[in-house]
Amino acid sequence: MTSLTRRSFLTTALGTTILAALPMKGRADLPFSHDRVVEKARALTQEDYAERPTVPKDWLELSYDDYRTRWFRTADALWSDTQRSYNVDFFLPGLYFPRPVQINTVTEGVTAPVPFDMSLFDKSDKAPELSTEGHLGYSGLRLRTNLDTADHKTEFCVFQGASYFRAIGIGNTYGLSARGLALKTADPEGEEFPEFIEFWLEAPEPEQRHFILHALMDSPSVTGAYRFHVTPGANTVMDVEATLFPRKELKHAGLAPLTSMFLFDATNRHRFDDFRPAVHDSDGLLVANGNGEILWRPLANPNRLEVSSFVDENPRGFGLIQRARKLTDYNDLEALYHKRPSLWVEPKHEWGKGAVTLVEIPADKEIYDNIVAYWRPQTPYAAGSEVNLSYRLSWGAEPSLPLPRVVETASGARIFGGPGRIMTIEYEPHPLHEGNPDGLTVHIHSPHVQTTDGILQRNPETGGLRLAFYFDPGDRDHVELRAQLRKDGAPASEVWLYRWTA
DSSP, X not given: OOOHHHHHGGGOOOOOSOBOOOOOSSOSSEEOOHHHHHHHHHHHTTSOOOOOOOOOHHHHTOOHHHHTTEEEOGGGOBTTTSOOSEEEEEEOOBTTBOSOOEEEEEETTEEEEOOOBGGGEEEOTTOOOOOOSSSOOOOEEEEEEOSSOSSOOEEEEEEESTTEEEEOOTTOOOOOEEESOEESTTOTTOOBOOEEEEEEEEOOOTTOOOEEEEXXXXXXXXXXXXXXXXXXXXXXXXXXXXXXXESSOBSSEEEEEEEEOEEEOTTTGGGOOOSSSOEESOOEEEEEOTTSOEEEEEOOOOSSOEEEEEEEESOSEEEXXXXXXXXXXXXXXXXXXXXXXXXXXXXXXOOOEEEEEEEEOOXXXXXXXXXXXXXXXXXXXXXXXXXXXXXXXXEESOOOOSSOOEEEEEEEEOOXXXXXXXXXXXXOOOGGGOSOGGGSEEXXXXXXXXXXXXXXXXXXXXXXXXXXXXXXXXXXXXXXXXXXXXXXXXXXXXXXXXXXXX
């Protein structure tokens, strides 16, 4: 979607010094509960979908640099003049954000709209003049609270654009994003992007650690009501409740969708003339499936669109993970990829049969988000039905799972001993791997080619084990690979999965 710096602009707002007003939906000071958002979503399905108006043309035609000439004045944030534990900043529309959203506050059970106020934004002397008439309003919001300092409210979460949102834990920099819902991702007829069209922000008490936000979603195929219970910290935790009302049959719905960027690492480094050894917001898909297996699938930047489905029933969790955590893994002093958060999804109820789905899109620059992961239910959601979901999102460190992790995958041509390719898998040091590696058995499988048995050695640099094996793809354009270490018949590592493509 956006470049590194363009991703960063989502954390910076803009403005001029003129007042405008977004049309209000209903009367101010109305009693509020989440059931009201659910009823609004249900009522929307009784109407034909109508796309909301866009901002004036000159706002839409802003360049990226023009957009950055205006920014929100945080000293005047929502609740900045109170003792409440959170402040909220707002973003202007335009450029990538053509349709404003309605934002409301909820105080002691009563809701009131937040009027659009361009006087809350400062600008540089290069800021172009913009229309002050028409459908103007905020495009999103940013949450700030006291994280690691008592005298400063630090930003940690942004909701902006379609149903996108993102967050960080303490010490992280912004990286991957989540969405309310994905529809028809990678389908030939094109993807549909539901939008959060209205927000309700519950006013927090002075010492309150969590923040509660509600959102109304609309799209041609579905409406929805969302409730986010957000608790920032070392990991920022979001408990999400969603009620969906399909207008049409949802044959390809993506639940708890995650969006990230993967350009290159040691598996495809040769394709990029770059001083850095790796460039990515996430380096693997982690799955704890309903059968008790832990799967690790290193991400790839393929030459053509690739879709992988990990069929499952009642998954325990899945997520896009950033495992490489040293500055030297990237040598990037500006992007700080080693500080990007991982994002883990935990269903709070049984999701039934379906598949964790991974979409990998070719990309030639790090400005593009080219990785999508989500849960795809096996049974489509019927038009006119009601779908209730609940899950937890954890932004920050990856979850602590019981088996030794794969920390790096590398691939290259076999230089000696005949044609083919070599794969190496590096494991972290772990008590299960102590002593003689001969006590472990290596299990490598491919449905497409024969592989060597594999050589397991201690890596003196890391203290962990390295598994190396060869295979010859011949004229195949792709090869699926699977490997795992076992000890006394029991798993002694994650299941490593990889799709090699020509």
